[in-house]
Amino acid sequence: MTRMPEGQPAAGKPQVPIRDAATVILVRDRLSQPRVLMGKRGSRAVFMPSKFVFPGGAVDPADARVPMAGRVGPVCARRLAEAAPPERVHALQAAAVREVWEESGLLLGAPGDWQGTVPPDWADFSARAHLPCAGNFRYVFRAITPPGAPRRFDARFFLVDASAVVGDPDDFSRASDELSELQWIDLEQACSLDLPLITEVVLGEVADIVTLEGPPECVPCFRHDDEQLEILRRRAMR
Template structure:
């Protein structure tokens, strides 16, 4: 695990002074890094979330969101590794694994307009814009992914996704997610857009450039996003990224106080086991 830089701190107000008691239960979620090859190297699709949103407002993120109960529908036409394969990678049961993959495909379509599905097991739609009405209905929860794919005669292409990582929001936060991160190549002919009410802008960037934007203060990154960008920076191409073997361990950061600054610490950091339960505690206070 790459060590987080000391400059990576939490935005003011993101974490309450005292954690909920009991802690909020994490909601299962899927996050997808869309990548493409360019003459300048691998690029990833990023969105800046609208300021004022309840979670990660103003931060630069990958498309993604919470699992909908209908994502577990077993009627979805499916091609690729079966749910049991995904369950083994993400250390969960088959039903949740199915829901996570479906959520990854649905959220990617809702938030970026990219559709990881095709007329059959060997093809992908070349242009997802004809499905704009269905996209709006999915966003409004008027339509389920299973219903959309069935009506459109499409097959979910699970083989276009790769498992990448698993991050759990710290217990100190009031809104928590158990987010599984996926990697996907932008299908040929399709385009990613920022046509979502959750993002104020969207762009393709080389991971190194996105990290430079964060370092210069032009964007904000949460630890999972920073870490993933740093990992993608090491990949020479989409194929390199898609074929890397990943051993996925559930990571739950903790929040530690450094003077008046709040930092995320990861397992292995000497501060991890001594992170204050109440963030208004100062170093040396009785816990």
């Protein structure tokens, strides 16, 4: 899903559309020695080349129409809806599940039958008689790519326990080639990797909330433009 950014572009520079995106922070052993799933983007990638990132990517039009076996809880749903209409809230969750599958080969779903035509990107789920499931997702962060970047995203970050993975969480054999060096890395050691700034910020936030059972107290919004860099913490609607 794409929308044009607000405001006027800089002189001589075309506007870069902002695309909705979803990123997933998969964590295991979160109560003892938390590890998160990360992979390395290709050196020729237009966006964040050679950086270690979490699985994630842009929302596709078909994501708004796929059936789901479970969605985020009411608090997270309300927070997502503060800046997105209902169909986008659904699409963000579906896109998060799809991107994890495409980039890591790990399936986040539940048994279920698909009805009607299955979108091509979801054929693997249908073949395995599973529906995407975001019932264990917690919405924890939002970040908007700054102006001037070759790609711009309005990304929502979801924290998910690895227990939600169907099958072996160490089996990356079905992953695409979008991410290399897929690995579960100790949360405290992750910052030693070559990371984008936003990923460093998110790792710091995750370290503070990883042991929580429910949604975090608030969802920080990371904004970076030509005039300022700030993290805005917005208290959720009660």
